[in-house]
Amino acid sequence: MLRYTLAFIRYNDEILMINREKSPWQGAWNGVGGKLEAGETPNECVIREVREETGLKIIQPIYRGMVTWNPDEEEAQGMYVFVADIxxxxxxxxxxxxxxxxxxxxKETWLLSEKNFGTVPTLRYFMKDVLDIGRIRPADYHCTFSGDAVIRSEIRPLPETAAPFSF
Structure with missing residues (x-):
């Protein structure tokens, strides 16, 4: 089981983002999320974290997969990713x-711009697919790092049965 969740909260063509106060990725824009607590499902965690960090109450976040990474050839880490429309x-x-x-x-276009280096670096590898709920199935979006640079990324299919309630 992964240790974190991340949510992209959408309203029309805008996404609520947070400019991180702390490391890792201090000063970079990212979705809202946090660490799973003992006995908590990823779905419960993302609902709680969004409420704590924004005050917004999301009811049915849509599971969009996982983002995993290997920092400097260490063991893989990651988070469950959700989208919530308000x-x-x-x-x-x-x-x-x-x-x-x-x-x-x-604006979604600003976040997805290839010239935008103000976001957490992994976003450019997975965010577009995660937001495309109607066409793209949930997947494992995996990045390998060398220091702070992504040196490789891949999209790994998830089993058809993968859903947050099965974790």
Whole structure:
């Protein structure tokens, strides 16, 4: 079982992101998420983490797979990735400072731009597919690092039965 979850909260063509206050990837934009607690499923964790970090209550986050990585040839680490669409963003005024960093809505096109180096580096390898719920199945998006640089990425299919409630 992986130790972390990550959520991309969408409203139309914008995604709620956090500019990280702490390492790893201090100063980079990322989705909202955190560490699984004992006895918690990935689905329960992402709902709790989104509530704690943003105040938003998401009901049915959509499981989109996993992002895994090997830092400097160490054992693989990773997180379960979800997408949650909200109908109103009025309750989430941004920018908003939190203990984890600064929350703000970012245009999907800005986040996915190949010229954007302001996000966590793994996002450019998986975010587009994760957001494409209608066409792309959940997968394991794997990155291998050398220092802070991604030196290899691959998309690994997940079994048809993989879903957050089966973890």
């Amino acid at each position: 109908e109103q963003k009025d309750e989430m005024k941004t920018p908003k400072r939190t203990r984890e960093g600064i929350l703000d809505w970012k």
